[in-house]
Amino acid sequence: MAKNKDKKKNKSAEKPNLAVHETIELHEVMTIRQASLLKAGMMESLAEDSKLREIVRKERKISKKAIDEIQELLP
Amino acid sequence: MEMEEMLEKAGENRDELIATEMLVTSKAAVRTYAVALTEAASPEVRDVLKRQLTQAINQHARVADYMMENGMYHAHDVKDQLKHDKKKVKTVKKLSKDKK
Numbered sequence: 016m017a018k019n020k021d022k023k024k025n026k027s028a029e030k031p032n033l034a035v036h037e038t039i040e041l042h043e044v045m046t047i048r049q050a051s052l053l054k055a056g057m058m059e060s061l062a063e064d065s066k067l068r069e070i071v072r073k074e075r076k077i078s079k080k081a082i083d084e085i086q087e088l089l090p
Numbered sequence: 091m092e093m094e095e096m097l098e099k100a101g102e103n104r105d106e107l108i109a110t111e112m113l114v115t116s117k118a119a120v121r122t123y124a125v126a127l128t129e130a131a132s133p134e135v136r137d138v139l140k141r142q143l144t145q146a147i148n149q150h151a152r153v154a155d156y157m158m159e160n161g162m163y164h165a166h167d168v169k170d171q172l173k174h175d176k177k178k179v180k181t182v183k184k185l186s187k188d189k190k
Contacts, residue, residue, distance in 0.1 A: 044122050057093065057097075064105050071112065074149060088138060
């Protein structure tokens, strides 16, 4: 159990050794997420319908989290 | 013209413009993730991308459903959709001309 925990800790602390093509694609994903985070941030206050505003808010949240996760993988 | 300015002027069409933008973004996201997944070599990367792809697919469904419920998207009738598109193009053209 303790060993398992250690392993998990190591995994999140150490960045994986990425292949070049992998790095490029991750960069691509991050770029699109960044754009959508920016757009969602701008649009959230402008949406009139509360249901739409909720969707935009969700988009902003998802994008932010996605960027954080990808940044943890990137060198 | 800035997207923000345009949206501020859009009036009753504003929500539709926002939803359309979200739909295009979510489509692009799903495709980008799918391509990225086929280039993944490390299990850590694959796991993260898989999880995020599922989220992107769900988000696309959310936006598409919302638009269909509100008559912004006629996914089941191409003719209707094209008619709707024409109207939308007109609005956007007017919005982007007004500034200058």
